[in-house]
Amino acid sequence: MSEQPLLEVKNLNITYRTERGFVSAVQDVSFTLPKGASIGLVGESGSGKSTIAMAVMRLLPPNARVTGQIIFNGTDLNAVNDRQLNRTWRWKQLSMVFQKSLSALSPVHRIGDQMHDVLHQHNPQLNESQRRAKIDEVLNAVNLPQRVIRSFPFELSGGQMQRTMIALGLICNPPFVIFDEATTALDVITQAQILDEVKRLKAAYNLTTMVISHDVGVINATTDIVAVLYGGQLMELAPREAFFKDPQHAYSRALIDSVPSLYGPKRRITGVSDWRTASSSTVDQLRSDRPAEAADPNAMIEVGPGHFVRREGYLGALEVAS
Amino acid sequence: MSQLPLSTDAALASTVRRPSRFMAFWKPFMASKMGPIGLAILIFVAICAIFANVIAPDGPFALGAPRLLAPGSEGHLLGTDHLGRDMVAQLVYGARVSLVIGLVAALISLVVGVIVGSIAGYYGGWADLVFSRITDMFLIMPAFFLIIIVVATLGSGIMYVMIVIGLTAWPASARLMRSQALTLRERTFIQGLKALGESSPRILLRHIIPNGIQPLIANASLDVASAILIEAGLSFIGLGDPNKATWGRMIYDGRTTILTAWWTSVLPGVAIIITVLGFYLVGDGISYVLSPRSRKVQA
Amino acid sequence: MSESQHLIEVTDLQRYYPIRKNLTDFARGKSGEVVKAVDTISFTLKRGEILAVVGESGSGKSTTGRLLVRLDTPTGGSIRFDGQDVSHLKGAELKAFRRRAQIIFQNPFEAFDPRLTIGSSLEQALRIHDIGSTPKEREDRLIAALERASLSPAREFLMRYPHELSGGQSQRMATVRAMLLEPQFLVADEPVSMLDVSVRADILNQLLDLRDTYGMAIVFITHDLAVARYVADRVAVMQHGKLVEVGETEQIIFNPQHEYSRELLAHTLEV
Numbered sequence: 001m002s003e004q005p006l007l008e009v010k011n012l013n014i015t016y017r018t019e020r021g022f023v024s025a026v027q028d029v030s031f032t033l034p035k036g037a038s039i040g041l042v043g044e045s046g047s048g049k050s051t052i053a054m055a056v057m058r059l060l061p062p063n064a065r066v067t068g069q070i071i072f073n074g075t076d077l078n079a080v081n082d083r084q085l086n087r088t089w090r091w092k093q094l095s096m097v098f099q100k101s102l103s104a105l106s107p108v109h110r111i112g113d114q115m116h117d118v119l120h121q122h123n124p125q126l127n128e129s130q131r132r133a134k135i136d137e138v139l140n141a142v143n144l145p146q147r148v149i150r151s152f153p154f155e156l157s158g159g160q161m162q163r164t165m166i167a168l169g170l171i172c173n174p175p176f177v178i179f180d181e182a183t184t185a186l187d188v189i190t191q192a193q194i195l196d197e198v199k200r201l202k203a204a205y206n207l208t209t210m211v212i213s214h215d216v217g218v219i220n221a222t223t224d225i226v227a228v229l230y231g232g233q234l235m236e237l238a239p240r241e242a243f244f245k246d247p248q249h250a251y252s253r254a255l256i257d258s259v260p261s262l263y264g265p266k267r268r269i270t271g272v273s274d275w276r277t278a279s280s281s282t283v284d285q286l287r288s289d290r291p292a293e294a295a296d297p298n299a300m301i302e303v304g305p306g307h308f309v310r311r312e313g314y315l316g317a318l319e320v321a322s
Numbered sequence: 323m324s325q326l327p328l329s330t331d332a333a334l335a336s337t338v339r340r341p342s343r344f345m346a347f348w349k350p351f352m353a354s355k356m357g358p359i360g361l362a363i364l365i366f367v368a369i370c371a372i373f374a375n376v377i378a379p380d381g382p383f384a385l386g387a388p389r390l391l392a393p394g395s396e397g398h399l400l401g402t403d404h405l406g407r408d409m410v411a412q413l414v415y416g417a418r419v420s421l422v423i424g425l426v427a428a429l430i431s432l433v434v435g436v437i438v439g440s441i442a443g444y445y446g447g448w449a450d451l452v453f454s455r456i457t458d459m460f461l462i463m464p465a466f467f468l469i470i471i472v473v474a475t476l477g478s479g480i481m482y483v484m485i486v487i488g489l490t491a492w493p494a495s496a497r498l499m500r501s502q503a504l505t506l507r508e509r510t511f512i513q514g515l516k517a518l519g520e521s522s523p524r525i526l527l528r529h530i531i532p533n534g535i536q537p538l539i540a541n542a543s544l545d546v547a548s549a550i551l552i553e554a555g556l557s558f559i560g561l562g563d564p565n566k567a568t569w570g571r572m573i574y575d576g577r578t579t580i581l582t583a584w585w586t587s588v589l590p591g592v593a594i595i596i597t598v599l600g601f602y603l604v605g606d607g608i609s610y611v612l613s614p615r616s617r618k619v620q621a
Numbered sequence: 622m623s624e625s626q627h628l629i630e631v632t633d634l635q636r637y638y639p640i641r642k643n644l645t646d647f648a649r650g651k652s653g654e655v656v657k658a659v660d661t662i663s664f665t666l667k668r669g670e671i672l673a674v675v676g677e678s679g680s681g682k683s684t685t686g687r688l689l690v691r692l693d694t695p696t697g698g699s700i701r702f703d704g705q706d707v708s709h710l711k712g713a714e715l716k717a718f719r720r721r722a723q724i725i726f727q728n729p730f731e732a733f734d735p736r737l738t739i740g741s742s743l744e745q746a747l748r749i750h751d752i753g754s755t756p757k758e759r760e761d762r763l764i765a766a767l768e769r770a771s772l773s774p775a776r777e778f779l780m781r782y783p784h785e786l787s788g789g790q791s792q793r794m795a796t797v798r799a800m801l802l803e804p805q806f807l808v809a810d811e812p813v814s815m816l817d818v819s820v821r822a823d824i825l826n827q828l829l830d831l832r833d834t835y836g837m838a839i840v841f842i843t844h845d846l847a848v849a850r851y852v853a854d855r856v857a858v859m860q861h862g863k864l865v866e867v868g869e870t871e872q873i874i875f876n877p878q879h880e881y882s883r884e885l886l887a888h889t890l891e892v
Contacts, residue, residue, distance in 0.1 A: 044817045045788075158678070187677035188844050192888035214817045217890030244892065258819045260851035262874065262889050269851065271789070271823040510731035514795070517692055518802070519719035519749050529734050 004074060006176060006208045007033040007056070012068035014051055014060070014232075025051045025064075026232045028298065033225070035175075038202065038209040040223035040240075042216055042255065044272070048232040049212045053178045056210070057096055058085055072176070091122045095169040097162075099181040104165060105153040111164055112149030115171060122172050138167040141204070142197060159190035163197065170205065178210045183218060195221050216255055220244055225306070228252045234300065238307040248303050250313040251275050276313070350611045357607015363600030371417035378411030382567035390583045403572070403586045404579055413593055416569040420550045420597060423484050423568075427549035428542045430488025435495025436531060436538065442496070443503025444526050454500070457493045465490035469552065473561045480563045483556060487549045495538050495545075502534030536612050543605035547598040554594055569594050628703055628806060628838045629666040629689065634659055635697030636684050658684045660862035661698065668805070669836040671828070673853035673870070675843055675885065681862040682842045686808040689840060690724045691715060702806070720750055723799035727811040729792035733783040739794060740779030746801045762801065770797050770827065789820035793827055800831070807831065810842045825852050846889045850874055858882045 014026040026048040033039050041049035054060050056070055058077065070077045077089065098104045105114060112135065119131045126134065139148060142163040153161065162182060169177050179198065183191040199222060202209055211222050219226055219240075226243040228235040228251060236249040247253045254275035261267075297312035351357045370377065386406035393401040393409070400409035442453035469486045476482050506512060507530065515525050550569075556562045557570025564571070569590040576586030636659040659681045666672050676682045687693040689700060691707060699708045707718050726732060733742045743763050746752075753759035760779075767775035770793055778786075778794075786794060792812055799807060809828060813821040829852060831837040843849050849856055849870070856873040858866045858881060866879040877883045 044819050188846070188885060189677060189888045192890070195890075214819070215890070216818065217892050220892050221890055255819055256892060258822045259892050260822075260825070260847045262847040262850055262886070262891055264891075266851075269822040269825070271821070272819040273823070510726045510728045511734050513692065514724075514726060514732060514798075515734075515745075517690055517719065517724045518746050518798075519716045520745070532736055533734065 003035060005032045006035045006073060007210075008069070008071040009052070009056075010069040010071065012052065012055065012066070012070065014048070014055055015065050016061075017063045017065065024232055026055070029068075029229070029232075029234050030300075031225075031227055031234070031237055033208060033210070035208055036206060037225060038211060038223045039225040039227060040211045040213065040219035041227050041229055042213055042219045043229035044214060046231075047229040049229050050180055051232075052229075053096065053180050053210060053212050056178065057090065057094060058082070059096075091118070091174060092172045093174050094176045094178070095172065095174045096178040096180060097165045097169040097182045099184055105161070107153050109152075110149065111151055111153065111156075115149075115168060118168060118171055134171060138171050141170065141201060142167045157190075158186050159194065162186060162190075162194050166194075166197070166201070170201065173205070175206070176208045176210075178212070179222075180212045181214070182211075184213070184215070191218075198222060216259055228255065233298070233310065234308075235310050235313060236308065237300070238304070238309075242304060242307055248307070248309045248315055250315055253315065347611055351607050354607040354610035356603045357610065360600045360603025360605075360607060363596060364604060367417050367597050367600060368421065370414040371421050374411075374414040374418055377414050378408060380408070380411065382412040382415040383407060384411065390579065390586070392583070393585050393589075400589055401583075401585045403575060404583070405575075409585060409589055412567050412572055413569070413589065415567045416572060416590065416593065417597070419480065419566050419568045420553065420594070423480065423487070423553045424546035424549045424601070426484045427487040427491065428545035430485065431491035431495055431545050432538060432542050434489070434492040436499050436535060438492070439496035439499025440503045440526055440531050440534065443500035444507050444530050445522070446504075450500075453496075457496045457500075460490065461493040463490065466552070466555070469556065470559075470561060473556060480566055483553055483563065484549075487552050491545050491548065495541060498538055498541065499531075499534060502537070503530050506530050506534050537609075540605050540608040540612060543601045543608065547601040547605075550594060550598060550601075626667070627665040628668045628670075630701040631665070631689075631698070632663050632701070633661050633698035634663065634685070634688060634695055634700065635661055636681075636688060636693065637696045657862045659688065659695075662859070662862075662864040663698075664857055664864065664867055666806075666838050666840065668838050669832060670855065671832055671839045671841055671853045673841045673843060673849035673856045674859060675846060675849050675856055676859035677844055677885075679861070680859040682859050683810055685859070686724065686810045686840060686842050689806075690722045690808050691718060692724070716750075720802045721804050722806045722808070723802060723804040724808040724810060725792065725795045725799055725812050727814055729788045729795065729812075729815060730783075732791055732795040735783050737782075738779065739781050739783065739786070742783075743779070743794075743798050743801060746798050750802060752801070766797050766801060770794075772797065787820075788816045789823055792816065792824050796824070796827055796831075804837075806838045806840075808840045808842070811844070812841075813848065814843070814845075821848070828852060846874070846885055847891075858885065 009032075010030050012026055012029045014024075016023045016025055029048070029052060031039065041052060043049045051060070055064075055066055056072075056077070060066065066078060068078070072089070072094065077085065080089065105111070109117075115135045115138075116131055119126060119134060123131075123134075135149065136146070139146065144160060144163050144167065148156070148160065148164065153164075156164065165182070182198075183194050186194065195218065198209075201207065209222075211219065213219055224240055225237070226240050227237050228249065230251050235251045236243070236247065238248070243252065244256070247256060251272065254270070254272040258269055258272055260269050297310075299311045300308040301311055301314060303309050303314075303316065375381075384407060386402060386408065389402060389406045390404055391398050391402045393399065398408050398410070400413070402408055403412070438453050438457060442450040442457075465487075468490055469483070472482060472486045503526075512525060512529060515529060553562065553568060554570030554573065557568050558574045558577075560574060562568055562571050562574070572590035573587045576583070576590075580587045635657070637655040637657050640654045640656060662681075662685065664672070674682045674685060684693065688695055691700075691710060695708050699706055701707070702718065702722065710718055733739065737745075740760075740763065743766075744756075744759055747759045747762065753762055763779060764775040767773060767778055772778050772790065772793060778790075783791065796807075796812075807828075812828075813824055816824070825848065828837075828839060828841070832839060839852075841849065841852050846856075853870050855868065856866075856870050857864055858873070858879065860881045866873065866877065866882045868878075873882060874886065877886055
């Protein structure tokens, strides 16, 4: 099955130019996303996961420098100019659902008007009644009542706001949607409902998705592939089941261990700040076994089908051939 | 040697080599382009004012024989007025008055505004009700007419002018400080201080005011400029202090000869414009420092 | 004075907010409506016990926390602290109470005055209550407290400004500040909600250590049942201002009686 993957990120590097010099946000990140699959980018604040999402949508601020390739359906988006990107790709091919906040939507316009605006901008060929039909369709899809059309953003609850953001993301029927910490600020029950909604919509619209979250629980609930990021670098890339069953990187393990369990056996959880002590011994061993080989700590080792681990921090280091 | 980046905690530890608070203000201020220009102008005006007695040892009222000399004439760099008084002397002494009026008036406005606004905003309830109505009362008073009335009845001493200008300008500062206090009192660290047992007056003085005052400082420079303009206006209609050499009075004195000896009115006018511009630019610079978002760097 | 068995006894606690009448309601003679943020709840807390108050936004859990440390005043019912009715304390008595009951908040990024160094902010806590008679003595206390909380090098931390701390460090620092007063009771209002999942453990463990080392009684407010299970001995579930279920943690988790408790459990994500 050699179908072209929907998204291929190759050697993505992102640096910011700031008043104090250059800051590296993302270093040499690569991954592949097949059509219809969902990839989760998980990591702490500042790990680069949101930056990668913004880079895919080309929404980074002007002082960001991006190198590498972001190949969407065969085209490198980094090589496309902004006007073309707007006309052909943005929102119609790729869209994004942001974290709930009143600043995600214009507070002085009604929801319905904002949705009309989006359609008008991206699908100008539709007339008034066609737009109206589309709006009704997406509101139905996210289980929002019609009266939302006449509401202002501040009149909506957190869950309703989030569903509105999802509806807006789907309104131009893009095949690819990014969810950037989309449920982070929501209550437990609301979050669970929204995540269910997303799963359902993914199946109904045959979406390919990217989910950004600092919460491994969210990643476990909604994704097929897991990408763990730390300090702008990829630590582990694995199919979800393999990842949660047996994570191969010290940082991944620390991440999973830092979450308290509801039903499992009670054990002491630890923060991730000391995760490197688990791996430092393995790195030393690696060196002493192969003194001649200057092993690149940044290389990704393949440890299983579609399962890659960064060399430094790899828990099974002793068995590595090369 | 591990090439892995530091975790956030460790990375933060290595940034503690931080600039002093002064430098944290100075560097962006200098980068604002407008700020340094304004500052340069104000420094120039201040030097003229401070060293007025050095630049013009005879004082501004020294009457001289040659009258209405044009600028560039011998002995009088910018000419003389209809009474033979040297223009340069009057301008530099006038700078003293203008700066003093501007700064004192703005200071009165700031102090009264901060006190009223912060109490109204932080305590809320009755205090807010009473102080807001007082603020409104002062706001609806037409300032210029009030000043004229005060000056006409009590006399045109510089003191009265300064106080009256200050007392009519404070409502704007009060409004601003009140909204700052309203926002600040809900902030977590203020709630935390209350929970620790800190007294309300202390919280107001040590935490609310210092954290909320920054936009008022930017406004204050505009207040100085406006005070200078009001004084000039008063002098121009003859209500200024006749014993002081002020730029406004110079324009007033020169109005009869404006067609034949333009410099008598135009030069002080230019002085006012330059000084006011200086204050505006400094205010812009301060605003620039206070809003980090406007300071984007291009890649 | 008999020492009561419970450190805190909350009886029929109420916090109602009147909604201002508008003119038409007034004309029609309608009485004002109230928002019942906390609606007649009762519970107790023993010394050295951690009680988790669990609920979603609007449940009244945060308001309850604020009432317990008297950042707010109840409109009905009572709060007894160590046998004393603290519901309507004022002035010096209220300040004395504050030494015994402290709170840490949800937002670690705004926990301290941004214009002061951490050292100044911490010292202020000591000065408010006249703890320590000389600056040197106060400084020693601060350093000892920081070292105990593994925030070292202590002197270096004292010189930092709030924006130079990570979220996790800031929250631990806020806890240190509360502990400087040597309270018997701490309210932790969603202390980890705004932090990354991976750094929560440090703060949770810090609170557990407070309980183990000092016998601290803690009310831990959260919407996350897995977190509640990790720290708490007992759990109280709130919905719409009312207490719907209280019990031992394991009981609530494995044998919930109320429908809402079951719903919360069912929607909690597991890894």
